[in-house]
Amino acid sequence: MLFALICKDKPGALNVRMETRPKHVEFINGLIADRKLAFAGPFLDAEGKSIGSLVMIEAAGQAEAEAVAASDPYARAGLFDSVEVLPWTWVFNKPADA
Incomplete structure (x- = not known):
């Protein structure tokens, strides 16, 4: 099952993001090697600076997805102001359908 990890950075924490x-x-490369990552990337502000992350993962259930989110070095460094872990269904334009 796919889960979206929607992570929003604390204001003024760009230095934490860059150091971590x-x-x-x-x-992220470990998630790729384990075939758990669907896709990932940062949210950007109007100036193109990172202000959060969207990480789409494969997990057996909510508890596993939350454990993955908590183990992200960004989360461990205290970068995020909030993290939502939501189940997600890929309906349109799936890579497997391309």
Whole structure:
């Protein structure tokens, strides 16, 4: 089942994001290696600066998805002001259908 991890950064925390980014990229690469990542990327403000993240993962259920969200180095560094973990269904333009 797919889950959307919708993460919004704390205001003024861009430095935390940049300092933690190498560990976050390593974490994301681990999700790719484990075939758990569907797609991911940052939310941007009007100036093109990162203000959050959208990470779409495969997980067996809500508890597993929440555990993945909590293990993200960004979350562990205290970057996020909020994190929503929501089940999601890919209906249109699935890569498998392309």
